[in-house]
Amino acid sequence: MTRHELGPAAPVGLQPRDALLRVRELDAWYGAAQILRGVSLQVGRGEVVALMGRNGAGKSTTLKAIMGLVRRRAVDLSFMGVPLQRLRPFEVARLGMGYVPEERRVFTDLTVAENLALGALPPRRWPGGEPAATWTPDALYTLFPPLAPLRDRQAGTLSGGEQQMLTVARTLMGNPFLLLLDEPSEGVAPIVVDQMVSMIHTLRARGASILLSEQNVPFARQVATRAYVLEKGVIRYSGALAPLLDDETLRREYLTL
Numbered sequence: 001m002t003r004h005e006l007g008p009a010a011p012v013g014l015q016p017r018d019a020l021l022r023v024r025e026l027d028a029w030y031g032a033a034q035i036l037r038g039v040s041l042q043v044g045r046g047e048v049v050a051l052m053g054r055n056g057a058g059k060s061t062t063l064k065a066i067m068g069l070v071r072r073r074a075v076d077l078s079f080m081g082v083p084l085q086r087l088r089p090f091e092v093a094r095l096g097m098g099y100v101p102e103e104r105r106v107f108t109d110l111t112v113a114e115n116l117a118l119g120a121l122p123p124r125r126w127p128g129g130e131p132a133a134t135w136t137p138d139a140l141y142t143l144f145p146p147l148a149p150l151r152d153r154q155a156g157t158l159s160g161g162e163q164q165m166l167t168v169a170r171t172l173m174g175n176p177f178l179l180l181l182d183e184p185s186e187g188v189a190p191i192v193v194d195q196m197v198s199m200i201h202t203l204r205a206r207g208a209s210i211l212l213s214e215q216n217v218p219f220a221r222q223v224a225t226r227a228y229v230l231e232k233g234v235i236r237y238s239g240a241l242a243p244l245l246d247d248e249t250l251r252r253e254y255l256t257l
């Protein structure tokens with residue numbers, strides 16, 4: 001792997017050439033139907049990587065397979081050097097992998113503040129001992145300003161976009177080393193999309209690492225530097241995002257509807 005592929009932030013406590021998340025030849029199934037075939041990807045510390053492709057290409061399934069939510073098999077599937085194959089989803093989450101599914105999941109009867117409190121986990125340290133980013137409700141209200149005046153409101157009364165923000169915020173309360181975001185820009189108003197863009201910029205500035213599934217090209221262009229493109233469960237492109245988006249043929253083949 002080249003240094004460029006690892007992104008600008010030098011890993012501390014990890015070997016410089018090590019990836020935070022390493023996926024090699026991942027297969028996944030729903031029942032008897034094989035959906036992913038030999039998916040290989042890596043996310044380095046401080047990187048924002050986009051997993052792209054049309055509807056049904058296998059983006060969500062890849063994130064679910066990493067978390068252990070679908071049946072999967074891989075030559076290597078490891079997070080900070082820990083093999084994930086035998087771990088259940090809550091054990092993967094406990095290692096510091098935050099997963100935000102496509103469908104929003106908030107506790108509708110609880111307030112915004114109570115939802116955040118439920119996501120709280122103790123602070124983490126990188127393998128070298130350096131403290132990892134730690135999130136508090138106040139820091140998250142700054143990250144998502146629309147949530148601040150809603151802290152005492154029942155989450156069920158929030159708009160879709162606000163619930164989307166709350167889902168991400170609650171996941172951040174677990175202080176994850178890596179965030180898996182499934183289509184953060186889907187089905188929300190343009191203003192919320194802008195909020196997601198600025199959230200990712202802020203997270204990135206704080207050294208966070210993100211793997212996001214996305215088919216919204218303008219969104220991906222604003223937040224990610226590297227991309228993998230899936231088609232029918234197979235990786236068709238891996239590399240820098242800019243050349244992919246600038247290549248009309250590649251775009252037409254794998255991205256445009």
Ligand SMILES: Nc1ncnc2c1ncn2[C@@H]1O[C@H](COP(=O)(O)OP(=O)(O)OP(=O)(O)O)[C@@H](O)[C@H]1O
Nearest residue numbers: 030033035053054055056057058059060061062213
């Ligand atoms: N629960 C399920 N049972 C069976 N097949 C499924 C299930 N969920 C998804 N699939 C199939 O797996 C394939 C990949 O779906 P996946 O949701 O991973 O695609 P995607 O790239 O995330 O697209 P989308 O943006 O539509 O979510 C599709 O053919 C889909 O029909």
